[in-house]
Amino acid sequence: MEQNQVMIRLEGITKTFPQKTGTLEVLHGVDLDIHKGEIFGIIGMSGAGKSTLVRCINLLERPTSGKVYLDGQELTTLSEKDLRQARQSMGMIFQQFHLLMQRTALENVCFPMEIAGIKKSEARAKAKELLELVGLGEKTESYPSQLSGGQKQRVAIARALATNPKVLLCDEATSALDPNTTLGVLELLKDINQRLGITVVIITHEMKVIQEICHRVAIISGGLIAEMGSVEEIFREPKTEAGRELVFHEGDSREGYTGHLPHCYRIVFDESNSNEPLLGSMMIECNAAANILAANTRNIDGKVYGQMMIQLPEDEALRERMIANLREKRVIVEEVEHV
Amino acid sequence: MFENGLVSEIIIGFWESIYMTVVSSLAAYVIGLPLGLILVATDKDGISPAPLCNKILGFIINVIRSVPFLLLLVAMMPITKFVVGTVIGTKATIVVLVASAAPFIARLVESSLKEVDKGVIEAAQSMGASPLRIMCRVLLPEAKPSLLVGSAITMTTILGYSAMAGFCGGGGLGAIAINYGYYRQNNEIMLIMIVLLVIIVQVLQEIGLRISKNTDKRL
Numbered sequence: 001m002e003q004n005q006v007m008i009r010l011e012g013i014t015k016t017f018p019q020k021t022g023t024l025e026v027l028h029g030v031d032l033d034i035h036k037g038e039i040f041g042i043i044g045m046s047g048a049g050k051s052t053l054v055r056c057i058n059l060l061e062r063p064t065s066g067k068v069y070l071d072g073q074e075l076t077t078l079s080e081k082d083l084r085q086a087r088q089s090m091g092m093i094f095q096q097f098h099l100l101m102q103r104t105a106l107e108n109v110c111f112p113m114e115i116a117g118i119k120k121s122e123a124r125a126k127a128k129e130l131l132e133l134v135g136l137g138e139k140t141e142s143y144p145s146q147l148s149g150g151q152k153q154r155v156a157i158a159r160a161l162a163t164n165p166k167v168l169l170c171d172e173a174t175s176a177l178d179p180n181t182t183l184g185v186l187e188l189l190k191d192i193n194q195r196l197g198i199t200v201v202i203i204t205h206e207m208k209v210i211q212e213i214c215h216r217v218a219i220i221s222g223g224l225i226a227e228m229g230s231v232e233e234i235f236r237e238p239k240t241e242a243g244r245e246l247v248f249h250e251g252d253s254r255e256g257y258t259g260h261l262p263h264c265y266r267i268v269f270d271e272s273n274s275n276e277p278l279l280g281s282m283m284i285e286c287n288a289a290a291n292i293l294a295a296n297t298r299n300i301d302g303k304v305y306g307q308m309m310i311q312l313p314e315d316e317a318l319r320e321r322m323i324a325n326l327r328e329k330r331v332i333v334e335e336v337e338h339v
Numbered sequence: 340m341f342e343n344g345l346v347s348e349i350i351i352g353f354w355e356s357i358y359m360t361v362v363s364s365l366a367a368y369v370i371g372l373p374l375g376l377i378l379v380a381t382d383k384d385g386i387s388p389a390p391l392c393n394k395i396l397g398f399i400i401n402v403i404r405s406v407p408f409l410l411l412l413v414a415m416m417p418i419t420k421f422v423v424g425t426v427i428g429t430k431a432t433i434v435v436l437v438a439s440a441a442p443f444i445a446r447l448v449e450s451s452l453k454e455v456d457k458g459v460i461e462a463a464q465s466m467g468a469s470p471l472r473i474m475c476r477v478l479l480p481e482a483k484p485s486l487l488v489g490s491a492i493t494m495t496t497i498l499g500y501s502a503m504a505g506f507c508g509g510g511g512l513g514a515i516a517i518n519y520g521y522y523r524q525n526n527e528i529m530l531i532m533i534v535l536l537v538i539i540v541q542v543l544q545e546i547g548l549r550i551s552k553n554t555d556k557r558l
Contacts (some may be wrong), residue, residue, distance in 0.1 A: 058465055087467035098462035102480050102556045112466040114476070143556040156462075163466070 006069075007167060007199040008034040013056050013066035015049075026052045027063070028223040036071075039193050039200040041214035041231070043246060046205055049223045054171050054203045058090045059083060071166055088116050091160025091198075095172035097152040099144040105131060105155045106140040112162045123162075130158035134188060150181035157188060161196070168192070170202045174209055186212045207246050211235070211300045219243050235300055236268050236332055244336065248309070263312045263319060264293065268332040271304050279308070282325045288318050309336070345528075349515060353535060355429050356511035359501045360543075363436035364494050370441040374400065375448025376474050386460060387470040400442040408439050408500045412507050427508030432501055440497050447493060451485035452478050484555035491547020495540045502536060512536055 010032040016023045026049040034040045044050045055061035057068060059075055068075045075086055091112075099108050109127035110120075118126075131140050134154040144152055153173060160168055170189065174182040190213045193200050202214060210217050210231055218228040221242035227234065238244045248266065269278060283289055291311040298305045312319045326333050378396060381389040406414070412435045416426045423430040455478055463477045479486070502513030512532050520529025 060461060060465060084467035084469060087465060090465070092462070092465040094458060094462060096456075096458050098456065098458040100459060100477065100481060102483060111463075111476070115463075115466050115468050115472060143558075145556060145558045169465075 005036040006033045007036040007071055008032070008057055008201070009067075009069040010053075010056070011067040011069075013053070013063045013068070015052050015056060015061060016064045026223055027056070029066070030056075030220075030223075030225055032218060032225060032228075034199060034201060035216075036199055037193070037197050038215045039190070039202065039213050041202045041204065041210040041217040042220055043204055043207065043210050043217060044220035044242070045245075048220045050203045050205075050220050051171055053220065054169050054201065057167075057169060057201065058087055058092060088112070088163045089165050090167045090169060091163070091165040092169040092171065093153065093156045093160050093173045095175045097144070097149075097156045097176075099152055099155055099159070101144050104141050104143055105136060105147070105158075108144070108155055109159045109162050112159060116163050126162065127158070130161055131155070133161075133192075134158045148181075149177050150184055153177065153181075153185050154188065157185075157192070161192065161198075165198065167199045167201065170200065172203055172205070175204070175206070182209070183212070189213060211298055219246060231300055232303070235298065235305060236270075237334070248307075248336070261293070261311055263314070264336050265310050265312060265323070265333055266307060266336050267310060267326060268305060268307045269330075270306075273330055276329070278326065278329050278331055279310070282322060282329070286318065286322045286325055288313055288315075288322060290322065345519070349512075349531070349535075352510065352512045352515045356498065356501055356513070356536075356539065359429050359433055359436065359509075359511055360494055360498045360539075363433050363440060363497050363501070364490070366433070366437045367440035367444050367493070367497070368490070370437065371444025372448055374441065374445035375452060376478065378445060378449040379452040379478065380470055380474060386464070386473050400445050403438070403442045404446070406439075408435075408503055409506065411435055411439050412504060412509075429510040432504040432509035432511075435504065436497055436500055439500060440493060443496065444489075444493055447489040448486065451482045451489050454485055455481045484551045484557075487547055487551035487554070491544050491551075494543045494547070498536065498539060498543070502532075 010030055013027050013030040013032075014025065015027040016025045018024075030053060042050050042053060052061055056063045056066075057070075059068065063076065066076070070086060070090065073086065075083060078086060100111065103111070106124065106127050109130055110123045113123035113126065114120075128137070128140060131137055134157050136151060136154050136158070139147065139151060139155075144155065147155065157168075168189070173189075174185050177185060186209060189200055189202070192198060193213075202209060204210065214231050216229065217231050217234055219226045219234065219238075219240065219242050221240070226240045226242040227238065234243055235247055238247045244266075267279075279290065279292075290313075293309040293311055295306070295308040298307070312322055323333050374396065378393065378400075380386050381393040381396070383390050383393070385393075403411075412432075415435050415438060419426050419431045419434045422434050425431050459481060460473060460477060463473050468477070501509065501511055502516065503509075505511065505513030505515070505517040508514070512535055516529055516532035519525045520532060
């Protein structure tokens with residue numbers, strides 16, 4: 001896999017929407033490089049502008065300013081006709097699938113090929129192949145209303161792949177699915193990425209989705225890229241408030257410890273030290289107790305990480321010693337203001 | 340009770356009514372369907388926005404729609420005469436029916452097409468579909484069930500108008516009802532005409548709904 005050739009480049013993307021009173025600026029200048037063949041995640045809270053951002057990639061939304069490049073070609077200056085041509089090399093799937101309800105699964109997959117002017121018999125053969133690839137070889141003649149959510153999304157994926165795109169854009173593709181179905185669809189996306197070498201861009205608000213399949217991730221907050229890096233980096237040491245918010249609280253119930261507690265720390269350990277009783281031995285060695293507020297483990301691309309939220313004692317000298325003790329054990333420790 | 344030949348006159352009238360309704364509906368759809376598509380496409384959130392064109396077209400449609408059918412029948416006489424060479428009978432009525440129904444159809448089609456999920460249109464755009472292709476291959480097929488229901492409504496409305504045209508020399512069951520039932524105060528004839536019209540409306544409505552339901556793939 002060629003890792004560092006740029007497939008999608010966004011330069012200074014801004015987007016404002018006219019409102020009844022004044023304008024609403026959703027994106028404030030986003031710069032982003034997405035590499036060929038990678039699975040790139042864009043994560044953010046709802047309202048952060050991530051859906052607008054992904055629509056700026058295939059220009060379903062025209063950026064107010066800034067440039068979009070796909071595989072070296074600038075899209076933002078193309079004519080409508082050339083843009084339509086260029087869009088055929090970008091597949092897109094959606095949260096609500098957006099299948100044609102009056103067409104069978106097979107006819108749905110044929111639709112983009114119809115647009116691309118591919119012969120009908122050829123299109124049908126290719127569509128059959130693609131439906132088999134996504135595990136729906138038996139359902140070619142079913143209508144979307146006869147399929148489950150996961151199956152519909154598989155049809156949508158097959159449809160998005162029909163014109164051999166270079167890029168697959170996924171807009172909250174698993175948000176309407178239950179956890180098991182989500183896993184299945186993510187596995188499929190991973191498989192497609194590996195087998196066909198297609199660059200995959202995933203928009204989501206769920207850290208789980210990012211952990212499951214993404215290579216790199218950008219955190220978007222308030223219309224800007226707050227931070228960007230490998231999923232591992234972001235998880236181990238999120239540098240921004242937005243990053244911490246996403247990494248810490250994903251899936252956890254915040255009830256019970258939402259107050260402002262002093263001297264709270266987040267500690268992260270990985271496989272190399274997760275078998276040792278780190279916290280226990282630290283407490284024995286320092287002869288002081290730490291209050292465990294929350295704990296969980298994450299599986300990121302096959303590696304297990306554990307994280308804990310702990311509260312340390314008032315005494316500053318003692319606290320320093322406890323932190324130093326943990327750091328000696330190669331545990332990442334950072335103070336957090338809000339638990 | 341019946342004068343000689345009245346029965347055969349009723350049979351002819353029945354077929355005239357059906358004929359006027361079907362032919363007018365078809366012709367009115369030829370005009371109204373594209374107008375409805377243009378209304379939807381040129382909307383400010385449509386697939387090829389053209390707000391000015393949209394406003395002008397909408398205004399013209401509203402103007403024609405606000406003229407009562409009976410007035411249109413009279414006002415259009417010169418045009419009708421020019422188009423079919425006469426201002427009475429079924430042919431003349433058809434001209435006015437088309438003029439009156441086309442803008443009505445345009446609005447009905449517009450509302451049917453607007454029911455199509457915006458997301459599906461967006462998906463088609465993301466595949467590089469042109470506006471024309473979206474109209475023909477996405478909007479119309481996806482809205483088909485709703486369009487069929489609309490066409491049943493249209494046909495019953497046109498049938499009602501065609502009966503009204505009986506006052507101004509139009510043909511069909513309406514003319515018989517006016518000439519025998521009203522001017523000669525034959526209440527039985529009037530009643531029979533009303534019953535026949537009710538039956539036709541019921542049948543048209545039922546056929547429209549059935550086809551719509553049976554071809555809808557959304558279950």
